[in-house]
Each structure stands twice: as C-alpha cells, then as structure tokens.
Amino acid sequence: MHRNAAHASVITGPWQHHAPAAAAPRRPERRKAAPVLSADALRAGLTPAQLVTLEALEIFQWRLAFVRRPLFQAPIPVLFDRDHTRHVVIQEDGTLDESQSLVLRA
Numbered sequence: 001m002h003r004n005a006a007h008a009s010v011i012t013g014p015w016q017h018h019a020p021a022a023a024a025p026r027r028p029e030r031r032k033a034a035p036v037l038s039a040d041a042l043r044a045g046l047t048p049a050q051l052v053t054l055e056a057l058e059i060f061q062w063r064l065a066f067v068r069r070p071l072f073q074a075p076i077p078v079l080f081d082r083d084h085t086r087h088v089v090i091q092e093d094g095t096l097d098e099s100q101s102l103v104l105r106a
Helices: 039-043 048-059
Strands: 063-068 076-080 087-090
Touching: 039 063, 048 063, 048 076, 048 087
Parallel strands: none
Antiparallel strands: 063 076, 076 087
C-alpha cells in the first residue's frame, strides 16, 4: 500500500461517473402565512352584545386584534389598547374581562 496520496489509484467500476451534484434548487415554502383578516371578517359571528361593546371601545382607540373561536363555544374577541400594553376580552354577554387570564404569546 502506498502512503503517498499522489501514488494512490482510483478503481473505476461499472457504475456511471457523476460529477458532484450542484445544490438542488430550493422548493418554495409550503407553510403559508396566517391570512390577514379584515375587520368585517373578525366581527363575523360575534354576538350583538359583543358588537356593541366593541364599538364603544373603538371610540377610545382600542383595537380588535384577533378572535378566538373555540369549538362549540361563543367567539372570544381580544382587544388591545392604543399603547399595546393592556388587553381585554369581551364576554358573550358584552361584559369585559380584564383578569389577564388569557395567556398570550410574545
């Protein structure tokens, strides 16, 4: 056996010789971004009492951020204040829940 790499020989076989493959083209991202819902789409399905409370809070520049829609339960609209420091939940009867029991991701 030769210790010097210059004297080493390469054994060819019956297989085809391929050049090193270039990096395969990247496929487009399969995951889709969460759709941006319009204000009307967010309001769809809210109870009349929730809508009245929502309209009253919007006068004070609270913003409807998202609506959770648990199965077989009333929708849960979540609003943030103009500074985005506090949030409230509007209950099914139109009352506000400020207990901060809703866990939000950063």
